[in-house]
Amino acid sequence: MTTFSIFLILIVIVSFLLVVVIMVQNPKGGGLSSSFGGGGTQQLGGVKKTSDFLDKSTWTLATLLLVLILLSNIDLMSTGTAQESKVNTDDVQVEAPVTPATDNDDQE
Template structure:
């Protein structure tokens, strides 16, 4: 339903742009070359201007109604506040806990300048390779 409203709104936007471009402006506009040239002879200049003005108002009002309808349809589909994609990603992202910094070792009295002894690591045995 929401997609249909958006497609319809885009179509109304296109028609609104064409009607606005077809109107006479102070400098003549595109109306003489684009759309109103043929209709001006058929209906008269005054009637063409009235028709284009009414179409402009109709398309503008319908665009407003469609935008409000899209909001109503969208708010009816979701529960809770509507969030942007960035807000959704930020809420879903878990920040890993920072690794704990190693505690500073207290100096050993009487050690002097020699480094503190570290426990010997167990010797690793070489892995046995299968004979071929």
């Protein structure tokens, strides 16, 4: 398993988690974040802390996704140039192009 495939798996997982966290949020405060601490005054954490947690997790996951994408691109570029430098050109035989002979001396 290459490092690029590991990065790709991590990118898919972080993307899925980011979608889930974004879908849980409601900008008006009436989504799932309010149902976790919904009705009473004896709530653990409260709605404000839940929305703060979701907001921080959104930014953290988005930053992590950006870093993973950049690292996978750097990894892909470094392995691509390494593979290009491993190409052995000693065994390659290229034939010279054949040019047709012209008889300029016969026309004089």
